[in-house]
Amino acid sequence: IYSVSNEIKANINGVTASRYRDGGNEIDILVQLTEDDRAQILDLEQIFVTNSMGQRIPLSSFAYYERGESPVSINRENQMRTIHVTARKIDWRQSSGEVQRLVEQIIRENVVLGDDVRLTYGGSYESLQEGLNQFAVIIIMAIILVFAVMASQFESFLDPFIVLFTIPLSVIGIVAVYFLTGSPLNMITAVGALVLVGIVVNNGIVLVDYTNLLRKRGYSLEEACVEAARSRLRPILMTTLTTVLGLLPMAFFPGEGSEMTQPIGQSVLGGLSFSTAMTLFLMPVMYYIFNRIREKRAEKRLRKVARKEGKSVK
Missing domain, CATH: 3.30.2090.10 (Multidrug efflux transporter AcrB TolC docking domain; DN and DC subdomains)
Known part of the structure; x- marks a missing residue:
């Protein structure tokens, strides 16, 4: 043959x-x-x-011929026959995840696969998944570094933990702005989220640091939280507003070739705006709750020590 x-x-x-x-x-x-x-x-x-x-x-x-069809080439990977089916997005606004779900639905409804057939998905979707996994590790490392810096600044592990609550709030803002604009989530979105880790904590640091200062001046816990939120309202809003206004052109009025920068602008703008609004209301509450718990534990320990020494603490 x-x-x-x-x-x-x-x-x-x-x-x-x-x-x-x-x-x-x-x-x-x-x-x-x-x-x-x-x-x-x-x-x-x-x-x-x-x-x-x-x-x-x-x-x-000794041979005869007939018309028929046969593959031009037979590709193998790991000794298994392999066929690569490629496609390209027509609508750039669709995310890779949306296209992936659409492809899976079409195959599920129209193609009958045998037990010896296995489907694997690659291309931009596979690259996106691998990149997101890598960025998840990078973001976690960034959070740890930010926590370490704040812990050395506040000389406490509780205050940095309170400030870090602004990071989940920024994620809500990112999802909200992408939902409102209809833009797809992509790898550049993760870059914007990474940038946000170091930005959104600034307002929390200002608020917590001033609250600690008021406590040292003799304010009660409740009075310090209320006064810090009231007096730091204008500086926090002004710094956030200047950043948001500066990001507006990049986020919503992009020029030619700005496809790589627009998602970063939208991520930072949405995350910073929402986290700032929530920081002004939620951060004093979180500070009050955690410090109240700490004070109660300290009082409980003092009472135990006093009972052992035969004294009473009122």
Whole structure:
């Protein structure tokens, strides 16, 4: 079969017999049947094949032909036959996840797969999943570093923990702005989320630091929370507003070639706006709750010590 295939291929497609040199160029000398002798399928009957005894035998004496279809090539991966089906998005506003779900639905409704057939998805969707997994690790590392810096600044583990509550709030803002604009979530969105980790904590740091200062001046816990939220309202709003206004052109009025920067602008704008609004209301409450719990535990420990020493603490 191999010799028959090679003979047909040599007669129809030709075989390089030699090369002609013209200066520094080489030109292949191709030997094949003339155009008239290979124009029709019937011409295959005129092809001769050499057998193991060196005899020339016409192909028509032991083979027949018929029209049919066969794969141009057979690809294998890990010794398994593989077929690659590729497609391209028509609507750029669709995310890779949406296209993936659409493809899975079409295959599920229209294609019957045997038990020996396995589907795997790759391309931009696979790259997106791998990139998001990597960015998840990077964002976690960034949060740990931010926590370490704040812990050294506040000399406490509780205050940085309170400030970190602004990060989940920023995620809600990111999802909200993408939902309102109809833009797809992509890899650049994760970059914007990474940038937000170092930005959204700033307002919380300002608020918690000023609350601690008021506590040192003799304010009660409740008075310090209320006064800090009231007096820090204007500085926090002004700094956030200047950042948001600066990001508006990049987020909603992009120019040509700004497809890579627009998602970052939308992520930072949405996350910062929502987290700032929630920080002004939620952060004092969180500060009050956690510090009230800490004070109660401290009072409980003092009472235990006092009972052991035969004293009373009122």
